[in-house]
Amino acid sequence: MRILILNGNPKADYVEFDSYIEDLKQSLEYKSHKVKNIMLRNLQLHDCIGCYTCWLKTPGVCCFNDGIEDILKEYLAADVVILSSPIIMYYVSALLKRVNDRLLPLGHPFLVLRDHRMSHVQRYNRYPKTTLLLDNQKEFDRESFQLIELVYKKSVRGLAKIWSTKQNVEEITDEVVNI
Amino acid sequence: MKLSIFNGSPKLGINNTGILLESFITGFQETPDNEVEMIRMNNEQSYKDAAIRFEAAEAVLIAFPLYSYAMPAGVKTFLEQLEPLLGKCTGKKVGFLVQFGFVEAIHARGLEKYLEHLTKALDCDYEGIIIKGGCDGISRNKKGAKKILMGAYEIGKTYGIEKVFNKEQLDKYSAPEIQKKQNPFVMKILFRLINKLYWEKSFKKNGVTYESSFARPYEN
Numbered sequence A: 001m002r003i004l005i006l007n008g009n010p011k012a013d014y015v016e017f018d019s020y021i022e023d024l025k026q027s028l029e030y031k032s033h034k035v036k037n038i039m040l041r042n043l044q045l046h047d048c049i050g051c052y053t054c055w056l057k058t059p060g061v062c063c064f065n066d067g068i069e070d071i072l073k074e075y076l077a078a079d080v081v082i083l084s085s086p087i088i089m090y091y092v093s094a095l096l097k098r099v100n101d102r103l104l105p106l107g108h109p110f111l112v113l114r115d116h117r118m119s120h121v122q123r124y125n126r127y128p129k130t131t132l133l134l135d136n137q138k139e140f141d142r143e144s145f146q147l148i149e150l151v152y153k154k155s156v157r158g159l160a161k162i163w164s165t166k167q168n169v170e171e172i173t174d175e176v177v178n179i
Numbered sequence B: 001m002k003l004s005i006f007n008g009s010p011k012l013g014i015n016n017t018g019i020l021l022e023s024f025i026t027g028f029q030e031t032p033d034n035e036v037e038m039i040r041m042n043n044e045q046s047y048k049d050a051a052i053r054f055e056a057a058e059a060v061l062i063a064f065p066l067y068s069y070a071m072p073a074g075v076k077t078f079l080e081q082l083e084p085l086l087g088k089c090t091g092k093k094v095g096f097l098v099q100f101g102f103v104e105a106i107h108a109r110g111l112e113k114y115l116e117h118l119t120k121a122l123d124c125d126y127e128g129i130i131i132k133g134g135c136d137g138i139s140r141n142k143k144g145a146k147k148i149l150m151g152a153y154e155i156g157k158t159y160g161i162e163k164v165f166n167k168e169q170l171d172k173y174s175a176p177e178i179q180k181k182q183n184p185f186v187m188k189i190l191f192r193l194i195n196k197l198y199w200e201k202s203f204k205k206n207g208v209t210y211e212s213s214f215a216r217p218y219e220n
C-alpha cells in the first residue's frame, strides 16, 4: 500500500514525536509499504483564506503556489493518509489543521444530500482512507481524544481510525492493512 | 458591560462573520452603556496581539466560520497562544459564534463540545455558542439574509440586556438540526437549483465552463 504520513508536529524540540513517526515509517516499510513522510513545519504553507479560487477560477488548483500541490498529489496517490499531531490545547496542531483546510481543492462546490445532510460533490473518483495519529502525554489527553474524534468523524470523507503514540508502531503497522 | 469580540474569519476583506457580528452588535448596543471592542484576526501577528487582548478582557465573544467541521487553522493558532493562560482565567466570560455554509446545525456540534471543554480548561465561564448555518451568501446578498441578520440582532439584544445567552433563543436560531424531516426528493431539486443558479453562474463569471469545473489536475 501507499501510505502518506503528514507530520504536524510544530515543535522541533519535541524530538520524541518525530522519532516515533520515523520508527513507524520504518516499520511500515519493513512490511513492504511505500511510505512518504512530509514534515509540515519545514514548509512555508499559507493558511487558507477562503477565496474559492480553487473552486471557481482554477478548478482543483489553490491560489497559493507554496508547496501544497505536492501534498495534494501525494494525498491522492496514497491508499492511507496518517494525519499526525501532538495534542495542543486539546486539539490537533494549527499546523496540521492548516493542511486540513487546504484540502478544499479536492472537492467540488456542487451540493448533494448525504446521510440526511448537505455535502459537496467529490472532484476525484478515489480518495485515500484518512486516519489520525495523536500523541498521548498528559492525563487530559484521553478526553481530547474523544473530542477530536467527535469533530473528525463528522468530516466529509470520515475518519477510518484514530491512533495514539502510546501504541507500539508494530501494532499500527498491523492495523493499517485492515482499515 | 464591555464585550471584546474576536473575528477569526481568514478572509482578507469583507466576510460573513463580520456582517453577522454587525447585526449582533447593533442589538447588543441597544442597551445603554454596553460597549464593544473589535479584534480582527487573520494573520500571524494578529493572533499574538489577540491573545494579549483576550487576557485583558472581561467578557469575550469569539466568532469564526466553520472550516472542515472545526475552527480555521488561524483561530487554532490563536488558541495555542492561550496555552499559558490555562486554568488562570477565572471569572472571564467566553461565548462563541460559529457560522457556515451548510444549513444544518449538526455540522458544528462536535466543535461545540470542544469549545466548551477548552473554555472550562481556561477556567473561564462558558457562555454558550451561537451556531448558524446557511450563511455562505450573506455578505453578497444582505437583503436575502434578512432573517439571519435579524436573528443575530435579537440575540445581541437579549445578551445586551440579560448579560447571558438565552439557550432557547439560540436553539431556535440554529435550527434545523438535520434535514431528516425534509423530503429528500425536494432537497435534491433544491440543490440542483442552487448548483445551477448559484455555482454555475459563478463559474461562468470566471470563464469556467461546467465541464472544466470538474477538472482533476492531480489525477494519478
Ligand SMILES: Cc1cc2nc3c(=O)[nH]c(=O)nc-3n(C[C@H](O)[C@H](O)[C@H](O)COP(=O)(O)O)c2cc1C
Residues within 6 Å of the ligand: A048, A049, A050, A051, A052, A101, A102, A104, B009, B010, B011, B014, B015, B016, B017, B018, B064, B065, B066, B067, B068, B069, B070, B099, B100, B101, B102, B103, B107, B135, B136, B137, B139
Ligand atoms: C477551507 C474551507 C472549509 C470550509 N468548511 C466548511 C464546513 O466544514 N462546513 C460548512 O458548512 N461550511 C464550510 N465552509 C464554508 C464557510 O464556513 C462559509 O463560507 C462561511 O460563511 C465563511 O465565513 P467568512 O466569510 O466569515 O469567512 C468552508 C470554507 C472554506 C474556505
